Amino acid sequence: MSKIKTIIIALLCFWTSHSFAQWECRSHLASNLKPLYENSNLSWAAELEASGGYLTNSYIGNGMAFLGADLTFNRVQFYAEGAYKYWYNQDLDLDETFTKSRFGLRELSASYFSNNFNLRLGLHQIQAGDFFLLNERALGASFNYSASNTKLVLATGTVTKDFSRNGIFCSTAYIYDIVPTRTPTAGTDFGETNFATLSFQKDLSHKPTKASSSSEDEFETFDEFTDFDESSKSNPFGFASYGGIIYSEFGSFYDNPLIDFGLNTAINLGPIGTAKAEGIYQLGNDNKAWILFAQLEKEFQSKSGNLTTLQATYLTKHDIGESTASLPRFSNLILGEVFRMDLVDLPLINASLKQQFTNSELSFKLQYTQQLKAEQLKELDFSVGKFYLKKHLRLTAITGVMNSDDLNEWAKLARLEMRVFF
Numbered sequence: 001m002s003k004i005k006t007i008i009i010a011l012l013c014f015w016t017s018h019s020f021a022q023w024e025c026r027s028h029l030a031s032n033l034k035p036l037y038e039n040s041n042l043s044w045a046a047e048l049e050a051s052g053g054y055l056t057n058s059y060i061g062n063g064m065a066f067l068g069a070d071l072t073f074n075r076v077q078f079y080a081e082g083a084y085k086y087w088y089n090q091d092l093d094l095d096e097t098f099t100k101s102r103f104g105l106r107e108l109s110a111s112y113f114s115n116n117f118n119l120r121l122g123l124h125q126i127q128a129g130d131f132f133l134l135n136e137r138a139l140g141a142s143f144n145y146s147a148s149n150t151k152l153v154l155a156t157g158t159v160t161k162d163f164s165r166n167g168i169f170c171s172t173a174y175i176y177d178i179v180p181t182r183t184p185t186a187g188t189d190f191g192e193t194n195f196a197t198l199s200f201q202k203d204l205s206h207k208p209t210k211a212s213s214s215s216e217d218e219f220e221t222f223d224e225f226t227d228f229d230e231s232s233k234s235n236p237f238g239f240a241s242y243g244g245i246i247y248s249e250f251g252s253f254y255d256n257p258l259i260d261f262g263l264n265t266a267i268n269l270g271p272i273g274t275a276k277a278e279g280i281y282q283l284g285n286d287n288k289a290w291i292l293f294a295q296l297e298k299e300f301q302s303k304s305g306n307l308t309t310l311q312a313t314y315l316t317k318h319d320i321g322e323s324t325a326s327l328p329r330f331s332n333l334i335l336g337e338v339f340r341m342d343l344v345d346l347p348l349i350n351a352s353l354k355q356q357f358t359n360s361e362l363s364f365k366l367q368y369t370q371q372l373k374a375e376q377l378k379e380l381d382f383s384v385g386k387f388y389l390k391k392h393l394r395l396t397a398i399t400g401v402m403n404s405d406d407l408n409e410w411a412k413l414a415r416l417e418m419r420v421f422f
Helices: 002-020
Strands: 042-055 058-073 076-091 096-113 117-127 135-147 150-159 193-203 238-250 258-268 274-283 288-301 307-320 348-357 362-371 378-388 393-403 411-421
Touching: 117 150, 238 274, 258 288
Parallel strands: none
Antiparallel strands: 042 058, 042 411, 058 076, 076 096, 096 117, 117 135, 135 150, 150 193, 193 238, 238 258, 258 274, 274 288, 288 307, 307 348, 348 362, 362 378, 378 393, 393 411
């Protein structure tokens, strides 16, 4: 059954881990899938989460319970994952307490797969093959093909606030509300906000090329303590990858469809690190702009396997003609634990330091993100996480300070989170 479990996990992570592996993913539900009984095609896993903390004169807390089930026959897979979530916020200034709870679905999908491709239908997380443009939970279809170091993604879907990654069902949607104007950008009903994309990526370095997303999603399946190999060491100078993408958003929410065309590349800089760049041309009636992305990343690996990662990212927008605010809504960069900055907040800078102690299964991350215009959002976060009980228990401590033109002073965050995996 270990072989079946490996296949299941690989399917769940195939187009997530290599392209959008998050720097700190606190959920490991999929990696805990286990057969219901010996030789069973049905596997399951569960996760419980509880947290408590303080955010600028408010006591905050939340609780979650997840349940996932996987049914695989030969090349067909059915996967379902649901959750119950509870939020608590006691505002000391207003002397009011806000609570909310709800059930929700993270995924309900069917897949047909082979060694080279995966076709998935239903509610699931969809990612384009570029560095940052699309990473969203949608009701739709995605086709992923990989052969001869070339990856192709064809996908379409509809997104609503109920199940989007940064929407109502997000674990921090209610406890991180110091700037109430920052609301989910997805539609309320099916068909209001939709997308379609076609992308390709050619790998020239014979190793996976990580994308830029530094977001944190409680549903991600990337294991931050995998074994490190030669891929983390310096590579010779030269191009590591190149790719292109066509992306569109449309629906009753939009006055005119949004169409993006883009090219991207990654370049090995030897001992300096890896540089990634992408240019997107946004085309629409009275909404033309260039979106530019640049990132530099450097990894240091010790003889014991510990890994240090430095990363600096710059994202900006250049309007063509009149000023435009129409930007892709579903990139979900989610930069910053509280502000969760995204493409709508351009221009942005982000710098981070991540340290992983592999043998002790301990990691910490220091991250700073700033918006260079508009509300002048800025946030500095520090987190420490460690596994216990053979990765069945994870504790994470998170602290940070943040400010903007909408706040009178720096806000402060301190939060402790516990996750138990079954």
